[in-house]
Amino acid sequence: MRTRGIYLAGLGVFLPAARSVDSAVEQGLVTAGRAAEYGLSGVTVAGRLAAPEMALAAAREALKDSGMSAEDIGLLLYTGVWHQGPDGWGPQAYLQRHLLGDDLLAVEIRNGCNGTFSALELAAGYLKASPGIPAALVTASDNFGTRLIDRWNPGDGVSYLGDGASAVVLSTAPGFAELRSLCSATFSEMEEAHRGGEPLFPPNATTGTALDYGARAASFQRKAEDDGSWVRLLLGHQKHTLECTGRALVEAGVTAGDIRRVLIHGMPRQAAASYLKVLGFSLEQSTWDFSRTVGHLGASDHMAALHHLLSTGSLGAGDHVLLCGFSPGVTYKAAVVRILSTDPTRKHEAQANGL
Amino acid sequence: MVTENTDPAQVIARLDAILREIWDPPLADVPVRSDASFLSLGVDSLTLVLLLDRVASEFHIDWDAETSPGAASSLRSISDLVVRRHSHNAA
Numbered sequence: 082m083r084t085r086g087i088y089l090a091g092l093g094v095f096l097p098a099a100r101s102v103d104s105a106v107e108q109g110l111v112t113a114g115r116a117a118e119y120g121l122s123g124v125t126v127a128g129r130l131a132a133p134e135m136a137l138a139a140a141r142e143a144l145k146d147s148g149m150s151a152e153d154i155g156l157l158l159y160t161g162v163w164h165q166g167p168d169g170w171g172p173q174a175y176l177q178r179h180l181l182g183d184d185l186l187a188v189e190i191r192n193g194c195n196g197t198f199s200a201l202e203l204a205a206g207y208l209k210a211s212p213g214i215p216a217a218l219v220t221a222s223d224n225f226g227t228r229l230i231d232r233w234n235p236g237d238g239v240s241y242l243g244d245g246a247s248a249v250v251l252s253t254a255p256g257f258a259e260l261r262s263l264c265s266a267t268f269s270e271m272e273e274a275h276r277g278g279e280p281l282f283p284p285n286a287t288t289g290t291a292l293d294y295g296a297r298a299a300s301f302q303r304k305a306e307d308d309g310s311w312v313r314l315l316l317g318h319q320k321h322t323l324e325c326t327g328r329a330l331v332e333a334g335v336t337a338g339d340i341r342r343v344l345i346h347g348m349p350r351q352a353a354a355s356y357l358k359v360l361g362f363s364l365e366q367s368t369w370d371f372s373r374t375v376g377h378l379g380a381s382d383h384m385a386a387l388h389h390l391l392s393t394g395s396l397g398a399g400d401h402v403l404l405c406g407f408s409p410g411v412t413y414k415a416a417v418v419r420i421l422s423t424d425p426t427r428k429h430e431a432q433a434n435g436l
Numbered sequence: 437m438v439t440e441n442t443d444p445a446q447v448i449a450r451l452d453a454i455l456r457e458i459w460d461p462p463l464a465d466v467p468v469r470s471d472a473s474f475l476s477l478g479v480d481s482l483t484l485v486l487l488l489d490r491v492a493s494e495f496h497i498d499w500d501a502e503t504s505p506g507a508a509s510s511l512r513s514i515s516d517l518v519v520r521r522h523s524h525n526a527a
Contacts (some may be wrong), residue, residue: 110491118478128525159497237478238480299475302475302481303475306505306506306507306508306509307505307506308505309503309504309505309507310503311507311509312499312502312503312507312508313490313500313502313503315481315484315485315488315508316485316488316499318481318482318485319485322482349480351459351483352480352482352483355458355480355482355483355485355486356482356487357488359485359486404455413443
């Protein structure tokens with residue numbers, strides 16, 4: 082989707098304090114070998130702080146950063162990858178009650194780690210179709226410190242999971258950055274890669290079965306190897322990765338050489354390096370060096386990385402950044418953002434404050 | 437670089453070297469058993485894609501046509517495929 086006239090007006094990130102991987106090794110939560118292989122230094126841990134509370138903090142910061150008021154927000158899209166609160170309840174209403182009020186459309190959406198991309202894509206279309214609505218708020222949040230998932234072992238090949246929240250105000254009025262393109266692709270033949278041989282019913286969350294992405298992916302791979310489809314699936318995965326990102330660059334009117342930094346999902350070092358190499362970028366061009374200090378933040382990786390780059394003065398006006406990743410589906414996302422201004426007031430690192 | 441040598445031992449040696457180039461630190465000092473599955477080695481899908489790309493260019497393997505069960509599951513399986521394809525082409 083070519084997105085002319087859609088801007089990022091405000092950005093907010095809430096990250097609790099990080100716990101070091103070394104301490105996790107000392108406590109036997111991860112092996113020293115795995116820790117060395119993954120290359121992460123820490124993950125953010127929220128303790129008993131609920132995901133919607135972190136989302137609220139990030140949303141407040143984003144709204145303040147945008148200079149807009151709650152009344153300007155005509156759409157709230159709330160996303161996350163893990164359980165947000167009581168079943169049968171919607172976290173978006175919590176943000177309405179405590180920040181935005183009732184005169185807007187508020188929806189929780191789910192698209193795995195690509196939730197923020199999908200929310201931005203929907204919000205951009207909504208704003209274009211609603212001339213009277215100046216802005217939308219997209220927020221993502223997760224606290225993985227619960228039963229049924231082990232942040233230190235979500236599965237072989239999956240990064241350690243960090244807690245945190247992000248929020249971005251999307252506007253039709255010029256902001257600090259312009260969303261130049263946002264593209265999606267799906268390779269549903271690999272849908273089973275993230276559920277392996279697990280039954281669809283009853284859902285594992287209702288049976289107390291822990292989530293192990295590694296076991297699911299291994300089951301899927303063994304099956305695909307046995308039936309001879311594995312190579313085709315691998316090539317399809319590569320093709321979709323390249324096609325989606327290539328389309329985002331073309332629609333943004335740039336080439337890979339114009340990209341200042343590449344913002345990616347939280348991944349172990351080798352997986353990140355291979356992913357970037359497939360796309361024609363290096364680990365050093367990416368934000369993996371930041372990601373390794375906080376872990377995989379669910380759907381907040383890219384906005385947290387963007388916030389980090391801005392707060393550390395690593396981007397300047399005119400710079401283009403590529404945001405990309407893939408998540409269960411398998412869905413592929415890529416977006417190009419052009420930085421328009423780097424206000425000095427933006428130079429504050431995300432931290433656990435304001436609560 | 438195109439490798440014409442189809443001696444199984446040399447093909448495996450070359451595949452091992454390619455894998456080490458792609459997957460730098462974890463395998464650097466660890467012997468890779470040629471019949472160990474990539475799954476057991478922890479080779480992720482995108483690293484495997486990079487390996488397939490290199491094999492395609494060095495050994496003239498058209499992966500699009502490859503549907504053999506077990507293909508690309510280990511260095512041995514790739515080596516077997518390379519030898520089989522080259523023998524077939526030479527016949």
